[in-house]
Amino acid sequence: MSEDTSKLGIGTDEWVAQHEKRLQRRSGALGIVDLLNQRVSNKVRYSALGVAAIVFGLFVHNLYLLRIASNLGVFLMMTLGINIVMGFAGLLDLGFVAFYGFGAYAYALTSSSQLNQHWPTYLSVPAIVIATAFLGYLVSLPSRRLFGDYLAIVTLFFGQIFIQLVLSSDSITFPGHTDSTDITGGSNGIPGLDPFKLFGRAFKSTSDYYWLLLIVITLLLIAVVRVNRTRVGRAWRTVREDPLASQSMGIKVNNLKTLAFVVGAAIAGLAGAIFAGIQSAVFINGFDIPLLTLIYAAVILGGSGSIPGSIIGAFVMSVLPEILRVQNYSEFLFLAVLVITIGVIGKNWKKLAINIVSLIAIGYFVKALFSLSHMTTTPTKTWAIAPVSKALQYWLVLPANRIVWGNMAFIALVALVAYYSIAHEKIKPWLLPIIAYIAIFVWEDRLVADASTTRQLIIGAMLVVMMIVRPQGFLGKTRVEVL
Amino acid sequence: MGYLGQQLVNGLTLGGIYALIALGYSLVYGVLQILNFAHGDVYMVGAFIGYFVEIALGGPSHTKVPVPVMIFIMFAVSMIGTGLLGIVIERFAYRPLRKSSRIAPLISALGVSILLQNAALLLFSANIRTYDTSSFIPSTAGFSIGSVNIDSVRFAVLILAMLLMFTLSKWVNKTQVGRAMRAIAVDRDAAVMMGIDIDRVIRWTFFVGAALAGAAGVMNGLLLRGVSNGMGFIPGLKGFTAAVIGGIGSIPGAMAGGLLLGVVESLTQGYLSTNFSDFYTFILLIAVMLLRPNGLFGKKAIVKA
Amino acid sequence: MLELKKLSMQFGALKSLSELDLTVNKGEIVSVIGPNGAGKTTLFNVVTGIYTPTSGEVLLDGKSIAGKDPADVNRLGIARTFQNVRLFLNMSVIENVMAATYANTKSNIFSSALGLPGARREEKAVRERAEELLNFFGSRLTGYRWEQPAYSLSYANRRRLEIARALATNPKVLLLDEPAAGMNPKETQEITDVIGRLRAEKDLTILVIEHDMHVVEGISDRVIALDHGVKIAEGNFDSVATHPDVVEAYLGKGSADRK
Numbered sequence A: 001m002s003e004d005t006s007k008l009g010i011g012t013d014e015w016v017a018q019h020e021k022r023l024q025r026r027s028g029a030l031g032i033v034d035l036l037n038q039r040v041s042n043k044v045r046y047s048a049l050g051v052a053a054i055v056f057g058l059f060v061h062n063l064y065l066l067r068i069a070s071n072l073g074v075f076l077m078m079t080l081g082i083n084i085v086m087g088f089a090g091l092l093d094l095g096f097v098a099f100y101g102f103g104a105y106a107y108a109l110t111s112s113s114q115l116n117q118h119w120p121t122y123l124s125v126p127a128i129v130i131a132t133a134f135l136g137y138l139v140s141l142p143s144r145r146l147f148g149d150y151l152a153i154v155t156l157f158f159g160q161i162f163i164q165l166v167l168s169s170d171s172i173t174f175p176g177h178t179d180s181t182d183i184t185g186g187s188n189g190i191p192g193l194d195p196f197k198l199f200g201r202a203f204k205s206t207s208d209y210y211w212l213l214l215i216v217i218t219l220l221l222i223a224v225v226r227v228n229r230t231r232v233g234r235a236w237r238t239v240r241e242d243p244l245a246s247q248s249m250g251i252k253v254n255n256l257k258t259l260a261f262v263v264g265a266a267i268a269g270l271a272g273a274i275f276a277g278i279q280s281a282v283f284i285n286g287f288d289i290p291l292l293t294l295i296y297a298a299v300i301l302g303g304s305g306s307i308p309g310s311i312i313g314a315f316v317m318s319v320l321p322e323i324l325r326v327q328n329y330s331e332f333l334f335l336a337v338l339v340i341t342i343g344v345i346g347k348n349w350k351k352l353a354i355n356i357v358s359l360i361a362i363g364y365f366v367k368a369l370f371s372l373s374h375m376t377t378t379p380t381k382t383w384a385i386a387p388v389s390k391a392l393q394y395w396l397v398l399p400a401n402r403i404v405w406g407n408m409a410f411i412a413l414v415a416l417v418a419y420y421s422i423a424h425e426k427i428k429p430w431l432l433p434i435i436a437y438i439a440i441f442v443w444e445d446r447l448v449a450d451a452s453t454t455r456q457l458i459i460g461a462m463l464v465v466m467m468i469v470r471p472q473g474f475l476g477k478t479r480v481e482v483l
Numbered sequence B: 001m002g003y004l005g006q007q008l009v010n011g012l013t014l015g016g017i018y019a020l021i022a023l024g025y026s027l028v029y030g031v032l033q034i035l036n037f038a039h040g041d042v043y044m045v046g047a048f049i050g051y052f053v054e055i056a057l058g059g060p061s062h063t064k065v066p067v068p069v070m071i072f073i074m075f076a077v078s079m080i081g082t083g084l085l086g087i088v089i090e091r092f093a094y095r096p097l098r099k100s101s102r103i104a105p106l107i108s109a110l111g112v113s114i115l116l117q118n119a120a121l122l123l124f125s126a127n128i129r130t131y132d133t134s135s136f137i138p139s140t141a142g143f144s145i146g147s148v149n150i151d152s153v154r155f156a157v158l159i160l161a162m163l164l165m166f167t168l169s170k171w172v173n174k175t176q177v178g179r180a181m182r183a184i185a186v187d188r189d190a191a192v193m194m195g196i197d198i199d200r201v202i203r204w205t206f207f208v209g210a211a212l213a214g215a216a217g218v219m220n221g222l223l224l225r226g227v228s229n230g231m232g233f234i235p236g237l238k239g240f241t242a243a244v245i246g247g248i249g250s251i252p253g254a255m256a257g258g259l260l261l262g263v264v265e266s267l268t269q270g271y272l273s274t275n276f277s278d279f280y281t282f283i284l285l286i287a288v289m290l291l292r293p294n295g296l297f298g299k300k301a302i303v304k305a
Numbered sequence C: 001m002l003e004l005k006k007l008s009m010q011f012g013a014l015k016s017l018s019e020l021d022l023t024v025n026k027g028e029i030v031s032v033i034g035p036n037g038a039g040k041t042t043l044f045n046v047v048t049g050i051y052t053p054t055s056g057e058v059l060l061d062g063k064s065i066a067g068k069d070p071a072d073v074n075r076l077g078i079a080r081t082f083q084n085v086r087l088f089l090n091m092s093v094i095e096n097v098m099a100a101t102y103a104n105t106k107s108n109i110f111s112s113a114l115g116l117p118g119a120r121r122e123e124k125a126v127r128e129r130a131e132e133l134l135n136f137f138g139s140r141l142t143g144y145r146w147e148q149p150a151y152s153l154s155y156a157n158r159r160r161l162e163i164a165r166a167l168a169t170n171p172k173v174l175l176l177d178e179p180a181a182g183m184n185p186k187e188t189q190e191i192t193d194v195i196g197r198l199r200a201e202k203d204l205t206i207l208v209i210e211h212d213m214h215v216v217e218g219i220s221d222r223v224i225a226l227d228h229g230v231k232i233a234e235g236n237f238d239s240v241a242t243h244p245d246v247v248e249a250y251l252g253k254g255s256a257d258r259k
């Protein structure tokens, strides 16, 4: 046993002695993240963020930017909610967007001419939060005695049922009636919602919602931070760490799981109501799996269990789609990320330089082969519309049948990346520039044109890779798992 | 009576497909205790493989080989292809996570599911394809029992599903790998101590589970349902539901659960409402989880402290 | 205080406990010995509600607790440690202890979120209590260690922290599963003293599973020996240690349990 202990490196005073070393251990890009993570206090971070948000609200009047900022706010509320459910209590809630959708639809039904209900906001929003919380409670009941996996599937199924119910509730025939009633508007959604009326004013502009969100999120953050470090938060974390030990210490594990789940649902419901207010309309397709994966990707990227992580994750994941929408930005971003990735993998500047040079060489080599083979190409005029691709056209091959070639290259890329993960250390350096080249080829020839699919592919790959490489996310603490 | 019989037959056929999917969940859960979210998408890939094999053999109306041979090749290629896909998924998305927290493989599985769906979207576009079975097996072919008409495709699918399940039971009970699989499901540590090569058994489990899903995918295509990149989601949920109803980890449970679910779905669609049939399935799942948390055939889970 | 009546626990065909009778009086320290696989840990698991016994009774102060949920058993006054040490590894040392006061504290999610005075006061009291419990182990778990993650502790300290955590639930009966396992002779002596002090200062009734016969000899008022789930001997240390069945159980097992 004592042998075991020394192998783990957890001697009595070693931990303290190594504290400074641990802070500086990692070199390269990830090391900087670690360092920032440990050296800057949370108070400083939050205050800086708050000031930035206030400055933004005061000086930015561009409607588009305000929209993005408000969407970010709603998104942030959801990542904070998921962070409680998954990060603190360790539960996988895949019905989260259904609660969000429920909040949105509940607001629509109580604040529009759909059912001729125009409740005051002071009444409707609290009622919605309570109703969503109660719905969350009901959904958690069947799986509370069982494993987390069951909760995952029940909630996933619930999300699907929610969508189907909303879609088919546009012609409900109540018993005793002959005509059918349209409750949810089906796939047409419900337009023309009343704006929020709070603090004696009707919310006419996005800017009003921006300030509301800022207040709500600030309060939410304070609440979450406080709860997390006191009685209930501690108990949640024991549930995630070791439910059996937790239970043996008198903690009612099931109740705490339910509580986390219900709190998450309530936050989602509130976010949904605010979202409905901002959009002044609701449509069911906004509450489906793609949004769910986006939220999870955000929380996992930032680091589940870490509140600053959730904030950064939300920021990246809600701003990123906007950037990817513009081809030139997306191409630029892609190349930047590619180079950074190569840098992180290679760990030092020399290797990065070698890799980049080989990458460029491969490009010209393939281009030469390609022109020798007399294959037809895509006219560069139709392809090189953005500056980045204009620059790339002299280097990258552009076969005529881009879709077919792009598809094949995509398959090759996936296979090579998978192979890379298990390849011998000696082969890896050779593979890297080849993979990079194919990645650029696939990106330029296939993915740029299909932005939404690309986004999902990236998210899917990211979830898998993060779980394997850095399950704690970029800002989460390294965790020790008991088996 | 005729209507009821018709619905029952439809339900059993559908249930056969659910059962095959459910088996994959249950087998994997038995050995690894992970919920393979990507399983429904493996089923989707199986359906696509079947479709492309059909096209490669000349397409629905001009097959170059006799129809039974074509169908056999479709199944064989699809099952081997998805089986290999299963092994690949396990190797790259789950194996690196065997020593991590419980939630990590779940998220990784979610990632794989998103990857598969969108890779299919990228490669095959969003078009919905069909096997167009009626051009090589006339829909009039078939027979009747009393007033119940059973068309031959439906009949073949039902028989085939039963046959695959039978083979699986034999495989699990008679082969060395199958028995090792059951041993791991009962007590993993003991199985390791007895010298069972866990990795090999896990590979086989994924191969077999995924191959069954692939077969289910082809069956779905033969029954003239659309083949598209998102087609695996709902059947995946149903398959899992069937596995839970039967008792996750239990092989007869998965079969019974699948058949039950198919029949219930078919009856609710026939007698209550088409729009809400998934809702009833959900209610069934909830009811089973509340009343019999370990499923119809499941054993009580024992915690080790 | 704690009374077991014809307690049996069966896993499939395996009887891990059969018809076990045992009475532990208030303030007593009883040791449970026996070779590996004898059913000692199973006994703890049944008493603490992790397993529901196949048959028989567990009585605490005359009231049946068999089959109750582990959290409820703990709330009724039985706390334990685990043979394989199950700390909340990614939480800090002091948080491990503070978390265990959960059942005896009241502040809820709203009062904590709002930072109400009651919640603040309670939080402060919880922290003081945790510090006091950690100080019980002298310099081993004091001061600078409080904010370290539990995984950074040495093996012996993990065992100590687990005891502190169990104490934080305010138990009447404490079950210790191999508290000295993996400790060096000095640490073993220390833990022997600690167990004695626990009874004296905390007014506890203690049931200990232990392999180290020096510890058993040093602390026990009474010893019981198990083999294959059956109680083969009971009495003071000398009589049990020299009991022919006990000797056979250990030696007959061969190397299985020679430490």
Ligand SMILES: Nc1ncnc2c1ncn2[C@@H]1O[C@H](COP(=O)(O)OP(=O)(O)O)[C@@H](O)[C@H]1O
Pocket (backbone or CB within 6 Å): B302, B303, B304, B305, C011, C014, C016, C034, C035, C036, C037, C038, C039, C040, C041, C042, C043
């Ligand atoms: N959850 C369980 N399932 C099956 N067998 C168990 C379980 N828990 C304990 N056992 C068996 O009960 C017997 C007694 O184990 P245990 O109480 O841990 O012994 P020990 O006296 O070494 O603490 C062992 O044979 C063990 O394999």
Ligand SMILES: [Mg+2]
Pocket (backbone or CB within 6 Å): C040, C041, C042, C083
């Ligand atoms: Mg033991």
